[in-house]
Amino acid sequence: MEILELMKQRHSVRQYKDIAVVSKQRTVLNELIEKINHDAGLHIQIFYDEPQCFDSMKARYGHFAGVKNYIALVGKKSPQMDEVLGYYGEEIVLKIQELGLNSCWVAVTHGKSKADICKDEKELCLIAFGHGETQGVPHKDKPLQAVCNYTENMPEWFLNGVEAALLAPTAMNQQKFFFELSSDGTVNASCGRGFYTKLDFGIVKYHFEMGSGRKV
Ligand SMILES: Cc1cc2nc3c(=O)[nH]c(=O)nc-3n(C[C@H](O)[C@H](O)[C@H](O)COP(=O)(O)O)c2cc1C
Secondary structure, three states: HHHHHHHOOOOOOOOOOOOOHHHHHHHHHHHHHHHHHHHOOOOOEEEOOOOOOOOOOHHHHHEEEEEEEEEEEEOOOOOOOOHHHHHHHHHHHHHHHHHOEEEEEEOOOOOOOOOOOOOOEEEEEEOOOOOOOOOOOOOOOOOHHEEEEOOOOHHHHHHHHHHHOOOOOOHHHOOEEEEEEEOOOOEEEEEEEOOOHEEEEEHHHHHHHHHOOOOO
């Protein structure tokens, strides 16, 4: 399936059915995570059939139910860590969608994960996943003019990138990012200030690159 179609189908899902992730799906996700960890020097970990992390007050308050599978986004502390984990985390999220499963990024409303976190590392966020009770609902988008220097007759690749960026999940749907197309055809991407905006920025960059076919 086209990546833009997967982006359109993906919505946050917080309630899950009691159906196990099958071994074929596990193999795909395990191999992707192994490759990402190897290539990007990260320590992302995946947990199946582990209900305790989301069996907490915080998770219930956040309307999570039936979560038994999750991914812990762990990396070495550095100024780039948030953006890198966002970028690769979203690659995993779209793979989860391609496998016919559902997901939700969760920075706050979860309990303690089983992740192994070394001294110089940090667990930044989790991704809950599994067979959703529903497929979720589309989020509200900011207008194009609020997230890029929109003018008439912009190249299609750039608009495809911005459209993909608007489909990206962001913390509290804040969509604090901006893509600027210069007259020489280069793209300058920037992120606003606030909670998890750097993590969001990595997610959004992944969407822009996949949508436009160009690196930022
Ligand atoms: C970095 C990040 C952190 C998030 N943390 C939480 C969270 O703690 N609890 C929660 O219920 N949703 C969380 N979300 C999900 C967002 O609320 C959701 O992505 C946003 O409202 C857009 O909706 P959508 O994912 O359905 O497109 C988080 C999303 C991101 C990207």
